[in-house]
Amino acid sequence: MNINATLLGQMIAFAFFVWFCMRYVWPPLTAALEERQKRIADGLEAADKAGKDLEQAQETISEQLKEAKTQAVGIIDQANRRATQIVEEGKNQGKEEGQRMITGAKAEIEQEINRAKEHLREQVASIAIAGAEKILEASIDEAAHTKITEKLAESL
Amino acid sequence: MAESAGEMAHEAVEHTQTQGEYIQHHLQFLTFGKDAEGHWGFAHGADAAAEMGFWSFHVDMLGWSIGLGLIFIVIFRSVAKSATSGVPGGFQNFIEWVFEFVETSVKDTFHGTNALITPLALTIFCWVFLMNAMDIVPVDLFPWLAQTISGDPEIAFRVVPTTDPNITMGMSLSIFLLIIFYSIKVKGVGGFLKELAFQPFGPKMLPFNLLIEVPTLLAKPVSLGLRLYGNLYAGELVFLLIALFGAFQLPVHFIWAAFHLLVIPLQAFIFMMLTIVYLSQACEHH
Numbered sequence: 001m002n003i004n005a006t007l008l009g010q011m012i013a014f015a016f017f018v019w020f021c022m023r024y025v026w027p028p029l030t031a032a033l034e035e036r037q038k039r040i041a042d043g044l045e046a047a048d049k050a051g052k053d054l055e056q057a058q059e060t061i062s063e064q065l066k067e068a069k070t071q072a073v074g075i076i077d078q079a080n081r082r083a084t085q086i087v088e089e090g091k092n093q094g095k096e097e098g099q100r101m102i103t104g105a106k107a108e109i110e111q112e113i114n115r116a117k118e119h120l121r122e123q124v125a126s127i128a129i130a131g132a133e134k135i136l137e138a139s140i141d142e143a144a145h146t147k148i149t150e151k152l153a154e155s156l
Numbered sequence: 157m158a159e160s161a162g163e164m165a166h167e168a169v170e171h172t173q174t175q176g177e178y179i180q181h182h183l184q185f186l187t188f189g190k191d192a193e194g195h196w197g198f199a200h201g202a203d204a205a206a207e208m209g210f211w212s213f214h215v216d217m218l219g220w221s222i223g224l225g226l227i228f229i230v231i232f233r234s235v236a237k238s239a240t241s242g243v244p245g246g247f248q249n250f251i252e253w254v255f256e257f258v259e260t261s262v263k264d265t266f267h268g269t270n271a272l273i274t275p276l277a278l279t280i281f282c283w284v285f286l287m288n289a290m291d292i293v294p295v296d297l298f299p300w301l302a303q304t305i306s307g308d309p310e311i312a313f314r315v316v317p318t319t320d321p322n323i324t325m326g327m328s329l330s331i332f333l334l335i336i337f338y339s340i341k342v343k344g345v346g347g348f349l350k351e352l353a354f355q356p357f358g359p360k361m362l363p364f365n366l367l368i369e370v371p372t373l374l375a376k377p378v379s380l381g382l383r384l385y386g387n388l389y390a391g392e393l394v395f396l397l398i399a400l401f402g403a404f405q406l407p408v409h410f411i412w413a414a415f416h417l418l419v420i421p422l423q424a425f426i427f428m429m430l431t432i433v434y435l436s437q438a439c440e441h442h
Contacts, residue, residue, distance in 0.1 A: 002206055003322060004189070006214040010221060010317075010326025017225045017283060021232070022275035028236040029255055035241035 125153030179396050182295060184312035185320065186216035186302075200310065214320055216302075221317035224286040232282070254282065261429060266436040273435055276334075277428050280327070285424035287317040288388055292413055292420070295395045318388040318423075321381065328381030331431050335376065338438040376434050380427065387423050391416055 129149045180202070187205035189212025190196050198215070199205035205212065235251040244252055258278045266273055293315055302313035317323045339348045352369045353362050391412075398408045 003325070004187075004208070004210050004212045004214070006185075006212075006218055006320065006322035007326040007329070009213060009218045010323045011330050013218070013222050013225055014279075014327050014330045017229060018272075018276050018279045020229050021279045022272060025229070025232045025236045026275040026278070028239055029232075029252070032236075032239035032241050033252065033255070036244075039241055 121153050125149050128152055175400050178400065179393075181310075181312065182299065182314070182396050183393075185214040185314055186312050188213045188215045198311075214314075214322060216313050216315070217317045217320040217323055220290060220315055221283075221287060221323055224290070224317070225283050228279070228282045228286055232278075254278075258428070261425075262432055265429070265432045266439070268436075268439055270435075270439065272334075273432065276435075277432055280431055281424050281428040284318065284327075284384065284427050285421055287323070288420040288423055290316045291319075291388060291391055291395070291416055294409075295392070295399050316388055316392055318384050319392045321385045324385040325377070325381035327427075328377040328384075331380065331434065332377035335373075335434050335438045338435060342439050376430075380430055380434075384423055384427050387419060391419060 129145065132145065132149065184202050185205065187199040187208060188197070189199065189205075189208030191199065191204060192207055199208055199212070232251060235248050239248060239252075255278065258281055259274055262274045262277050298315045299311075299313045302311050303309050314320070336348075339351070343351065352373065353359070353365055355365055355369060357365055394412055395409070398405050398412055401408060
């Protein structure tokens, strides 16, 4: 075992390799690894965030769905009510119309009756006068008689 | 295939070498230095290498060590350059797995921020792992190649850098310097000396404190370097012994190699962990 200058040579080589490793090997490797770590962390964070977003979106969806359902129920209710209302209104209108028609018809009938009565009265008066003229043969005082017959006709 | 190549070389060598010589030859480094006559060149034989003294180099060990370090640097640099923060491909995934393994080990042990410690730990783990992994290469393959290419049948050529104490101690001494540097940087010179002199028994027992703390401090680089060296050296020695078995070596090689598959990453991991622990101790106030 003889110690010689090989020792010094090895020390110089050692110093050089350590220096080279420290200067040219370590920094880029560390940088690459750190960057990857950061990317992985970012990716995980993004995944977490996306998961949270999804959850939130699902919540919103279910909320909106619920709201829509409530609205639909409201609309159907309203429609039903409106339908009943329309039917009711129609019924009322029909009734009113019918009533009015009945009233009109009744008034017309009344009028017709009155007119017939008037006509009848006139005819009866003239018949009565004619009858009376025939009975008396000669007219006594036409004016007086007319008055009497008119009174007679009016009393009918 | 590689095993049989090793076997062939071994048989070729056996005619001219005894078993002891075979092992001795395999434990020699390709040493470059100044010989007794003052000429720079490669040493022939262990004695010539020893005579070269301190100013000589184990060319094979430094070559493999630097080459494997470059492989580590090139692979990691290419991945780091094209690293995307998107879905990583297969190889980037593997590199990132290593990266995160080292980073977790550092984070669990080292509290505080330090731009140096994680790249340091990564370099140590990968580089030591690669150097240890050379142990799996059949022991005769590269020596045989070296002999064939150089044409010198006596040439020494080893392939596992961590079986050279120069290599392991070179790293552990560097780490020792970092320990001293960070101790002084974080605690100041006074704080560092106080930690050596006034602990654990208080200022009155200063000599005893020094007697405990100084060896503790010095033992760190020594144990760090020698542990790695010892484990890998023993592993290689066993491979060499198995290579002497002749025809029966293959199954035994397989068993020992399988066992060594555990030792290789484990020793790299231990070296890295102890570095982190020592440096975290250096950076902490007591």
